[in-house]
Amino acid sequence: MxxxxxxxxxxxxxxxxxxxxxxxxxxxxxxxxxxxxxxxxxxxxxxxxxxxxxxxxxxxxxYPGAPDQSGLILFHAAALLRARHFNYISLETVLSEAGLISQMPMSWITVVSTGRSAKVSCGRYGTIEFIHTERRMSDVVEHLHYDSARHLYRADNELALDDMHRFNRPTLDLVQETTDGSI
Structure with a gap:
């Protein structure tokens, strides 16, 4: 055959x-x-x-005969692309989903990774941005939970905000305070 x-x-x-x-x-x-x-x-x-x-x-x-229908294809692709590295969803992706950031590009996810920094185009699906970190999982484990639907660890809001500062993100000024002054 x-x-x-x-x-x-x-x-x-x-x-x-x-x-x-x-x-x-x-x-x-x-x-x-x-x-x-x-x-x-x-x-x-x-x-x-x-x-x-x-x-x-x-x-x-x-396989186009049975395409991904989850709406999470960028997350699944990120998990495959960096399977040998420690990765977690953070930064604008987490803060946007929590309603703490005023704008977020559509079809764009941010993943902190022990692998190299890169922006990976996934064509019509969007873009994956990998941000390199030297941090070990043991340094942030209390701020992570495993998101089985996305196949990746996910930062809590506190770690995502800390990452925004740590990586000096230009979108930091988009973070909105709540009515009680907290994030």
């Missing part, structure tokens, strides 16, 4: 147990272990052209 056919059959058969699952580029490697790295990249490119895979962002794909 040809590699593209093998990939197509696997994608179709695996959708019964998957609901809008994202895949890292390496996820399909075991289906075609005999391909060279260049041939494997060509296979992914052919699968995209044929409509078997949709590239969400660099190195992250989804």
């Amino acid at each position: 040809q590699p593209l056919q093998r990939l197509e059959r696997w994608l179709i058969s695996s959708q019964a147990e998957s609901d809008g699952r994202l895949y890292p580029a390496a996820a399909f490697r075991s289906l075609v272990p005999d391909l060279s790295p260049g041939a494997y990249r060509a296979l992914l490119h052919r699968a995209e052209r044929r409509g078997l895979l949709e590239r969400v962002c660099q190195g992250v794909y989804q």
